[in-house]
Amino acid sequence: MLDVGVLRNDPDTLRASLGRRGLDVDVAALGEFDARRRRARAEAEELRAEQKELGRSIAGLDGPAKDEAVARAGSLADEYKAALAAADALDAEFNATWLTLPNLVDPTAADGLTEEDAEELRRWGEVLVGDGLRDHVELGELHGIIDVERSAKVSGTRFGYLFGPLARLEFALVQWAMDRLEPYGFVPVVPPVLVRAAALFGTGFFPGDRDQVYAVEADELYLVGTSEVSLAAMHGDEIFDADRLPLRYAGFSTCFRREAGAHGKDTRGIFRVHQFDKLEMFIFCHPDDSADQHEFLLAREEELVQALDLPYRVVNVAAGDLGASAAKKYDIEAWFPGQQRYREITSTSNTTDFQSRRLKIRFRDESGNRLVHTLNGTAIAMGRTLIAIVENHQQPDGSIEVPEALRPYVGFNAIG
RNA sequence: GGAGAGGUGGCCGAGCGGUCGAAGGCGCUCGCCUGCUAAGCGAGUAGGGGGUUUAUAGCUCUCUCGAGGGUUCGAAUCCCUCCCUCUCCGCCA
Numbered sequence: 208m209l210d211v212g213v214l215r216n217d218p219d220t221l222r223a224s225l226g227r228r229g230l231d232v233d234v235a236a237l238g239e240f241d242a243r244r245r246r247a248r249a250e251a252e253e254l255r256a257e258q259k260e261l262g263r264s265i266a267g268l269d270g271p272a273k274d275e276a277v278a279r280a281g282s283l284a285d286e287y288k289a290a291l292a293a294a295d296a297l298d299a300e301f302n303a304t305w306l307t308l309p310n311l312v313d314p315t316a317a318d319g320l321t322e323e324d325a326e327e328l329r330r331w332g333e334v335l336v337g338d339g340l341r342d343h344v345e346l347g348e349l350h351g352i353i354d355v356e357r358s359a360k361v362s363g364t365r366f367g368y369l370f371g372p373l374a375r376l377e378f379a380l381v382q383w384a385m386d387r388l389e390p391y392g393f394v395p396v397v398p399p400v401l402v403r404a405a406a407l408f409g410t411g412f413f414p415g416d417r418d419q420v421y422a423v424e425a426d427e428l429y430l431v432g433t434s435e436v437s438l439a440a441m442h443g444d445e446i447f448d449a450d451r452l453p454l455r456y457a458g459f460s461t462c463f464r465r466e467a468g469a470h471g472k473d474t475r476g477i478f479r480v481h482q483f484d485k486l487e488m489f490i491f492c493h494p495d496d497s498a499d500q501h502e503f504l505l506a507r508e509e510e511l512v513q514a515l516d517l518p519y520r521v522v523n524v525a526a527g528d529l530g531a532s533a534a535k536k537y538d539i540e541a542w543f544p545g546q547q548r549y550r551e552i553t554s555t556s557n558t559t560d561f562q563s564r565r566l567k568i569r570f571r572d573e574s575g576n577r578l579v580h581t582l583n584g585t586a587i588a589m590g591r592t593l594i595a596i597v598e599n600h601q602q603p604d605g606s607i608e609v610p611e612a613l614r615p616y617v618g619f620n621a622i623g
Numbered sequence: 624g625g626a627g628a629g630g631u632g633g634c635c636g637a638g639c640g641g642u643c644g645a646a647g648g649c650g651c652u653c654g655c656c657u658g659c660u661a662a663g664c665g666a667g668u669a670g671g672g673g674g675u676u677u678a679u680a681g682c683u684c685u686c687u688c689g690a691g692g693g694u695u696c697g698a699a700u701c702c703c704u705c706c707c708u709c710u711c712c713g714c715c716a
Contacts, residue, residue: 248673252685259685262697266641273696280696446633446670567671575679576670 208411208565209308214238224311227526229320237304244297251290258283307414310561312526313535320527325538331509332518335544341601342545343594344476347373349605350623355476365466367477369593372622376596376609377484377589379616381459384486384511384587391507393457393488398437400460401428406440409566411532411558418467434458435583438489443566446576453492453500457586460485477590478543478550486586491568494560497580501557504584505537508553511586514612517595518542520549532558541595552591555584597622 213221214237222234261280268276317326347353352373358366369377385395407413407429412420421430431437438458447454462485473479488507492500505521512519524536533556540549560578563569569576600608606623614620 245673249684252673255686256684258696263642265696277696282696284696444670569670577679 208306208561209311210560210564211241211305213311214241220311225308227312227318228309228529229527232308240301244294244301247294247297251287251294254283254287254290258287309529309531310534310559312529313557316529316535317523317525319525321525322528324525324528325522328521328523330520331513334518334542335599336547340544341605342476343597346597346601346605346607347476352622353477365479365481367480372617372619373593375617376593376613379613380587380592381486383613383616385457387511388457388488388507388586391455393455396438396456396458398434398441398458398460400431400437402431402437402440403427404429406436409443410436410439410562411530411565412436415531419465421463421465430463431460432464433462433485434460434487435489438487439562439581440566442491442568445568447570447579449493449570449572452570452579453490453496456489458487458489476594478594480590484589488584488586490582491579492582493570494577494580497557497559497582500582501535501555504555504582508539508555508584508586512539512541512553515596515610517599530556532556532561534559542599543595544598550591552588552595553585555582557582
């Protein structure tokens with residue numbers, strides 16, 4: 208949620224930001240609506256003040272004077288109720304729109320509206336090109352480590368079974384990444400994956416991305432698409448002492464995504480599935496510090512990907528391709544030899560105060576209570592990282608070398 | 624799933640229809656005092672929204688005593704629904 212102060216004091220910035228996202232919103236009309244609702248609120252509160260004052264005096268009255276005062280207070284109460292209802296209705300109407308507006312775009316986010324408009328910042332590593340390369344589905348079959356046919360029988364499309372050494376590799380990746388992140392102060396967390404709607408509103412996934420989220424209707428709970436949701440909402444309604452910031456967490460969870468609207472896209476193998484495990488970094492920090500924390504998260508991601516010896520490029524995501532909560536986002540795209548192209552394997556966003564305002568997460572300093580900034584970044588996203596390892600480290604004979612860093616964790620040097 | 628108890632400010636804890644956003648204690652902050660100092664004295668110390676304002680200052684109004692509704696001129700206090708916590712029983716990874 209945006210600060211309404213932006214609408215009142217700096218509508219041009221708001222208009223420009225929405226424009227960069229390719230959204231057409233009548234900012235002036237919203238401003239007038241905001242003024243109207245405030246007037247309505249003020250009117251209701253004046254009536255209330257009058258009613259309360261009169262009500263208080265009743266305690267000291269007696270006889271006809273009292274009866275008269277009670278009668279007058281009664282009609283005041285009715286007037287107030289009506290005025291309050293009117294003010295509440297205006298607020299609700301305003302908020303319904305306001306809640307759908309995405310975060311202000313950072314000036315340094317790339318221009319453009321689509322994935323193709325992302326700005327490439329740098330490349331690292333030698334990419335594997337040419338014919339005769341196997342993709343993860345072939346390699347998976349060859350070694351019996353991935354099965355998407357049986358998962359289709361059991362669960363439908365976009366699921367997969369991981370077997371044996373590949374399953375071991377997943378656990379190794381988690382353990383290894385935790386070991387590398389903890390020295391930076393990331394607290395390992397295993398959070399809930401079923402959450403209330405409030406957590407999804409608070410993190411900006413609702414109302415916009417409701418159709419991407421699995422709902423457990425009988426219990427009014429939702430399956431998270433990322434542990435970002437449960438990590439952010441964990442500190443909802445809290446006020447930190449300033450010296451506790453930044454607060455860093457590394458949450459491990461299974462992630463569930465409906466992938467609505469992705470029909471026909473990435474249907475092969477386990478590249479895009481409804482369920483995968485992910486280690487996610489999350490930071491609560493001082494507003495002046497969030498740009499640095501964002502670079503910090505990207506640096507941690509690059510360290511991990513480099514240590515796995517995966518060729519990649521870093522892109523600055525275009526304004527129009529940002530999620531609602533993000534002001535700026537970097538993706539790391541690893542090279543996938545089976546597709547002969549770079550594809551996203553990590554993503555890190557600075558969501559500034561967009562989530563903290565909704566979740567009421569503040570900190571205390573000399574000038575009072577202020578909203579923290581929140582940031583998230585993928586440490587290791589399972590399906591894709593496993594695919595990238597398998598495809599990039601395949602040998603001519605079809606065997607797969609385990610990246611050096613992981614060998615102590617899995618106890619073998621190669622698959623096959 | 625069954626039975627019971629309860630949710631008040633950073634924490635503990637009073638309040639049981641009006642003068643309560645709320646006694647008292649602890650903690651914390653500031654000031655004072657004091658050579659015996661993890662002592663004494665004084666003051667301050669919740670959050671949100673509106674108005675005024677250059678202002679996240681001040682002043683002021685309003686809302687919030689788990690959440691939402693209701694009764695009443697008036698509710699932390701009475702009624703209803705929901706959520707959560709704790710105890711016991713049952714079941715169980």
